[in-house]
Amino acid sequence: MSAVLRAEHLVRILPGEVPVTLVKDVSLAIEHGEFICIMGPSGSGKSSLLYLLGLLDVPTSGRVWLDGEETSGYGEDDLANRRLEKLGFVFQFHFLLAEFSVLDNVTLPIRRLGRLDASDARARGLTLLDRLGVVEQSAKYPHQLSGGQRQRVAIARALANDPLILLADEPTGNLDSASGGTVRQILKDLAHEMGKTVVAVTHDASFAAAADRRIGIVDGRIDADWRAV
Numbered sequence: 001m002s003a004v005l006r007a008e009h010l011v012r013i014l015p016g017e018v019p020v021t022l023v024k025d026v027s028l029a030i031e032h033g034e035f036i037c038i039m040g041p042s043g044s045g046k047s048s049l050l051y052l053l054g055l056l057d058v059p060t061s062g063r064v065w066l067d068g069e070e071t072s073g074y075g076e077d078d079l080a081n082r083r084l085e086k087l088g089f090v091f092q093f094h095f096l097l098a099e100f101s102v103l104d105n106v107t108l109p110i111r112r113l114g115r116l117d118a119s120d121a122r123a124r125g126l127t128l129l130d131r132l133g134v135v136e137q138s139a140k141y142p143h144q145l146s147g148g149q150r151q152r153v154a155i156a157r158a159l160a161n162d163p164l165i166l167l168a169d170e171p172t173g174n175l176d177s178a179s180g181g182t183v184r185q186i187l188k189d190l191a192h193e194m195g196k197t198v199v200a201v202t203h204d205a206s207f208a209a210a211a212d213r214r215i216g217i218v219d220g221r222i223d224a225d226w227r228a229v
């Protein structure tokens with residue numbers, strides 16, 4: 001099996017009068033279809049690492065390979081295209097656009113990629129919303145949904161362009177335990193039944209227990225001995 005996402009010696013330093021090192025020499029390889037949780041204390045650099053892996057941020061040094069392609073020479077347009085084609089993102093806050101319907105939120109990335117016409121984009125959006133159990137909400141607006149429903153719509157949107165990898169930053173952080181459990185099961189099924197690679201930052205121990213592998217981050221580095229307390 002080849003790694004779908006690989007990082008070598010990633011370092012991210014925020015420049016400034018007093019430079020801050022967010023990520024210190026992280027190397028890892030993630031295989032197709034793995035469900036991975038990144039865990040660790042608050043402020044240890046988990047989100048910073050996820051942003052580097054998701055090509056949302058550029059390392060100070062070190063390299064990231066996505067689907068076998070080395071990304072360090074890429075400019076902002078190349079990075080944006082790779083994100084749109086190959087990656088899906090889910091954050092703690094849903095970031096749905098308030099003035100767009102649920103369906104339009106989901107079809108927006110499809111229309112940006114431009115591979116489907118409007119009616120196929122709509123059909124795909126409805127299929128995804130159906131799969132996530134929120135198709136009845138498709139004509140509604142985000143403020144009319146519960147927190148759990150909004151997060152499911154956000155996952156549908158992240159899947160819009162059939163990404164190889166879903167990256168999630170505290171996807172259950174704003175949810176009650178029942179909705180969090182549903183979202184956790186959805187992400188697990190995406191990896192184990194649909195073959196997606198799922199990489200999630202979480203503080204949620206039951207979420208992490210569902211993962212195939214847990215990566216501990218302490219003080220910006222991988223810490224093999226890290227255990228949730």
Ligand SMILES: Nc1ncnc2c1ncn2[C@@H]1O[C@H](COP(=O)(O)OP(=O)(O)OP(=O)(O)O)[C@@H](O)[C@H]1O
Binds near residue numbers: 041042043044047
């Ligand atoms: N733009 C920034 N400017 C200054 N400090 C920053 C910036 N971004 C992150 N940091 C600091 O870098 C460290 C790592 O942040 P990061 O968000 O990656 O940690 P985290 O492990 O995801 O934290 P949490 O679990 O609390 O979300 C933290 O101490 C944070 O305060």
